[in-house]
Amino acid sequence: MSGFTHLNVASSFSGHYGVTHPALLAEAAAASGASALAITDRNGLYGAVKHIGACLKLGIDPIVGVNLEVAELGRVTVLARGSDGGIGWAALCRTVSAAAKGKPIRISREELAACTIRDGTALCTVLIGAETDFGQAALTRNRQATTRALTMWRKAFPVHGSLAVEIVSHLTEPDTERSTNQAARMLAVADAMGVPAVLTNAVRYLEPDDAVTADVLDAARHLAPLGAFEPQPNAQAWLKPFSAMEAVAIEICGERDRARKLLETTAALADRCRLNPENDCGWGKPKTPEKSTLGIDGNPFEVLWQRAYAGIDWRYPDANEKKLAEVRSHLGKELITINKLGFATYFLTVADVAQMIRDMRIRIAARGSGAGSLTNYLLGISGVDPIEHDLLFERFLSTERTSLPDIDIDVESARRHDIYRAIFKRYGSNRVTLLSMQSTYRGRGAMRDSGLALGLDDEQIDDIAKNMWRFSARSFRNAIANKPELAGVAEALEQDRKMNLLVDITERLDRLPRHISMHPCGVILGDATLLDLTPVEQSGLGLPMSQFDKDDMDPMGMLKLDVLGVRMQSAMAHAVKEIEKIRGVQLNLDAIPKDDAETFKNIRTTNTLGIFQIESPGQRELTGKHQPTEFNDLTIQISLFRPGPMKGNMIAPYLDGRHGFRKPEYIHPDLEPILRETFGVVIFHEHVLRIFDKLTGCGLAKADEFRRSLENPRVAPAVEQFFRAQAGIRGYSKSVIDQIWEILASFSSFGFCKAHGAAFALPTYQSAWLKTHYPAEFMAGLFTHDPGMYPRRLLVAEARRLGVNLLPIDVNVSTREYLVENTRDGMAVRMALTDVQGMTEAEVTRTIENAPYQDVADYYLRARPSRKTLERLATVGALDSLVSGTEYHRGDILARVKQLNSITKRPEHDDNYLDFEMLERLPKGAPEPTKAEQVEAELSILKMDVTEHALERYRPMLEEMGVVRSDELVGLRNKSEVLIAGVRVATQTPPMRSGKRVVFISLDDGYGCADATFFDEAQSRCSHILFNTKLVVIAGKTRRTGAKGVSLMAENAWDLRELWNQWVAKQPRLSA
Helix, strand or coil: CCCCCCCEECCCCCCCCCCCCCHHHHHHHHHHHCCCEEEEEECCCCHHHHHHHHHHHHHCCCEEEEEEEEEECEEEEECCCCCCCCCCHHHHHHHHHHHHHCCCCCCCCCHHHHEECCCEEECCEEEEEEEEHHHHHCCCCCCCHHHHHHHHHHHHCCCCCCCEEEECCCCCCCCCCCCCHHHHHHHHHHHHHHHEEEECCEECCCCCCHHHHHHHHCCCCCCCCCCCCCCCCCCCCCCCHHHHHHHHHHHHHHHHHHHHHHHHHHHHHHHCCCCCCCHHHHHCEECCCCCCHHHCCHHHHHHHHHHHHHHHHHHHCCCHHHHHHHHHHHHHHHHHHHHHHHHHHHHHHHHHHHHHHHCCCCCCECHHHHHHHHHHHCCCCCCCCCCCCCCCHHHHHCCCCCCCCCCCEEEEEEHHHHHHHHHHHHHHHCCCCEEEEEECCCCCHHHHHHHHHCCCCCHHHHHHCCCCCCHHHHHHHHHHHHCCCHHHHHHHHCCCCHHHHHHHHHHHCCCEEEEEEEEEEEEEEECCHHHCCCCCEEECCEEEEECCHHHHHHCCCEEEEEEEHHHHHHHHHHHHHHHHHHHCCCHHHHHCCCCHHHHHHEEEEEECCCCCCCCCCCHHHHHHHHCCCCCCHHHHHHHCCCCCHCCCCCCHHHHHCCCCCCCCCCCHHHHHHHHHHCCCCCHHHHHHHHHHHHHCCHHHHHHHHHHHCCCCCCCCCHHHHHHHHHHHCCCCHHHHHHHHHHHHHHHHHCECHHHHHHHHHHHHHHHHHHHCCHHHHHHHHHHHCCCCCCHHHHHHHHHCCCCCCCCCCCCCCCCEEECCEEECCCCEEEECHHCCCCCCCCHHHHHHHCCCCHHHHHHHHCCCCCHHHHHHHHHHHCCCHHHHCCCCCCCHHHHHHHHHHHHCCCCCCCCCCCCCCCCCCCCCCCCCCHHHHHHHHHHHHHCCHHHHHHHHHHHHHHHHHCCCCHHHHHHHCCCCCEEEEEEEEEECCCCCCCCCCEEEEEEEECEEEEEEECCCCHHHHHHHHHHHHHHEEEEEEECCCCCCCCCEEEEEEEEHHHHHHHHCCCCCCHCC
16 A cells, blocks of 8 residues: 545645645645545535645545534534545535535534435445544543444444544544544444444644644634643644554554554545546536526527627617628627537626626626627627727637636626625526635734734734735745834844744745635526535625635636626716716716717826726826827726736836837837737737737637746747747748747736726726716715725815815715705715714614704604714714704704703604703804814714815914925926825835835825825835824925826825924914
8 A cells, every 4th residue: 555545634725724725735645655635624615626626637536525513513524425426526515505504614413414315325424533422432431422422423324334433643642632542442432333434634734844833723713822722732633644644553453454454444435435526526517507597498509699690780880881791700700619619608698697787777897808709799798899999809718728718797886786686586596606715814914813822912913013014924024124114023023032933923824714705706607506516605695605716616617707896887877877867968878989088188187086997196197108098098008007017117118109209119010010009019918919820820719828828837938939930930030039039928927908908998988088077976976986096085185176065964965875966056966974984874764764854853853863973963064954044053063962962861752742851942152163173073973074174284384394285296397306295095015127115105185196106215214104104294306207297206204293293382372
């Protein structure tokens, strides 16, 4: 026997328990000579697909099971039978789903038996071991109790092969769990009762050194520091080789013959559980809803053909015959490919979902490479014309790839859950489940759990965590050495051994799964066998979600439809609704012309706050340099501002070529038609495909496979050899081939899909168009759905800049949404009740339903707000309208609120009963809040400074210092020395080509946004300010980035409040 088959192995997908990734476990098993390996994660099949894939790659057989809690009886391991046409796998999936119906995940013994035994046949084998009542009884040395416990298990699982005793020894102290004498007693009782026994090592990690990581995971699971709970006794739960397991068997059995039989029984069970992934779990076989669910009786491809051709009249109503011939030719080629792959039902399913969403009157748009499909455009899945934008279907789908294509649909975020429920209703819960995702340890989370395990106090953990800014847990020690804001931690490392241990443990936790959660957009659509192929558990939404993640979809052949909730789509839908309500205009946003001069003029000002994709500091700077004039410019700009193109230095040569600073270099005349739009710079995946095809004649489909292969260092050399040989045959010189290959080889890390850029450019243009032509309605949408990267307070300043007045919250007219009102001063936006921190949904509902109110007491009685809510509403002026036109003011309202809040029991409202205590008698003479007090209250309660900008309080000092306003920067010369001040609204540390960290800070001063860049030297002076200080003063030099673009090369930064306190202390009148 050359290798031992482990039947109980927890991978890192056993949250807060297992340590090692399935692929590493499989590699170790194969290296040790094992021909099979099991994965038995706790509570689910979370790592099962990755385990199967790793085993297939290594040529060993996968075995899959689960470790579950049986109610009141401890934990058991359930192994699926294999090579049985999938009934064992299905039973395992159904077992896990049954256990995961509630929280915590557990199953009764009776239900477990019902799931794993059918018609007298064992579909799974249940292993009962040290953690069950049987194993615990063995610790008591009470043979009678131990026998009784096993008898009950055998009674529940009477069918041959349905039950086995799991024997484990971790060589712990005698009479402790997983000790040798516990294992020996369990084996003796099993032998006496004729129940088969198998040997496992209850594996938690790959090597003994990993036990430390397991200890930290135990602490996180117990929410207690090490020492506060019973730890694992030693480091024996590792993936031992055959020799070590044989020695354990001999120690347990006491003699070799029985040990050999134990190992043989273990191997026999392993053989019965070896999976044939293709036959048992549908490995690699695409699965889509049956055509009957789509209302199709005949051939799905014929239906697809008819619907796609019918869409030509809809999408191209005014096209001439030449254009129509081009469209038909393009469509014919796509449909031939779809038919060859057998994906007609897939396209019809996605189109069906898209139509269902439109019927719900919800905005929808496609994103990703699917926008390159004319079929998707004609079916209404995508709103981007691939012919107009010169996109390639082969980037999306081709006969060179057999996996299901990935179509992403953007919808209104506010309606996403409605869409999920509609999909479940449309296709049935047996064909639909949500997708899950594994949340993994990153820097702060890993450090916090490590600190908990080591017993650090919360304040110490918080101090470290707030300075951990965007780096992985694995690079913690390197960050401490290089990031000035972690200087305090670096100093502590030299003196405190515990701090060193904290860093080591934190790095060990990097990227380990922490817990499962609902994927933000994924929905799985399958046929009636879906729940036989994937286990499900309840999501936070109350709908079932698969225990498999997005990376498991292709191997399992499952159709994943990404329904992404995009807040900008909700914001635009809200704006369109307000336009119709206020102006009586029914606007079809998808039909607006894409060449509006005013819209592009507005974009070129760089005042792009709130515009989809181009509002970040970097995008605003690029907009100033780029100066887009047409839709394709937006596609290019969105594609350029990505980590890859930025690292690949694609932006500068593109801009130089665009503005005539250099002549475009095409290397060879044959490339000019391909790269003319980007002035000789290879930006898009589509460029690579066309270059491959042009120089080698391989075809666009094969070219996309070559492009994908460039990222694989093992395959790339063969691609290069093919490229050079074929290009040489076609007559290209070695010099040309060398230059082009250098670009293609580097492109693997830097490129972007043009279809993706074009799909993003559509809502970018639409949001810019709305902001240009309907600013009040657009701002109402932004405020309601908060789609951007900045806090709402910055939108207040933008509304002021656009001349859109922001009306205060008013209990008589405010609702859940920001609504446009036509006032004497023009269009204005009324704030929403939901902005009041702490106001419950019930309070909002009562406030809206019972409006209008006559006075404060009337609101108090009929809306029944809590004391805190009533006080907050009064403080921010939401009750001001109740004394409008009288001699009273907000101070008097606040005094009245105090009176009402002092009433012990709120009287019931009764129109027929006069309560003299409730008669409105506002006290007079209370001081009215100052502007500074109002702003402070607004920031506390609304998180926005509505009355005036928070910076106004500091204006005397700022004027004395000579601080420049953000809207004045554009008029300054390059390299002018300036001071700017404001609220820090954004901090970014994007990847840079140099590899060094650069910090980008955006400040809001009430007049716009000012952007500052901090390089190493400046960071060393003020890193403690950059990440944790809200009000900031920055010194630096202006850097012109275009006609309308300017930013600051920062040299230092200070805490504005500290400067204010120092300044006030020097002002006798103010300090007094």
